[in-house]
Amino acid sequence: MDQVVHDVLDALERQDWAALRPLLHPYLHWSDAATRLRGRTNVLEHLAESPPPGPPRVYELRDGQIYRWSS
Numbered sequence: 001m002d003q004v005v006h007d008v009l010d011a012l013e014r015q016d017w018a019a020l021r022p023l024l025h026p027y028l029h030w031s032d033a034a035t036r037l038r039g040r041t042n043v044l045e046h047l048a049e050s051p052p053p054g055p056p057r058v059y060e061l062r063d064g065q066i067y068r069w070s071s
Contacts, residue, residue: 005059008066012052017044025065032071 004023011020021044030036030043032053037043047053053071060068 001055002059002061004061004064004066005056008069009052009055012047015048015052017048020044020047023065025062025067028066029068031069 008020008023011017011023021040024040024043026040027038028040028043029038030046032050035046037046056069056071058068058070059066
C-alpha cells in the first residue's frame with residue numbers, strides 16, 4: 001500500500017481535515033458501502049459525517065493524490 005493511503009487513513013482517524021485535503025485529488029471518485037461520490041469537497045463532507053473507513057480494496061493515484069478509492 002502506498003504511503004499516501006496510510007497518510008489518508010491516519011488523517012481520517014484524527015479527523016484532520018486540513019491534512020487530508022491535499023492528499024485527495026480534486027476530481028476524486030469515492031465509493032464505500034452504499035455511497036458513491038465524486039469531487040473532493042463532496043467526499044470531505046461525507047467523511048466528516050461518517051465513521052472513518054478502513055483501508056481501500058482498490059485505489060488509484062494521480063499526481064501523488066488519491067484519485068479513486070473503493071472500500
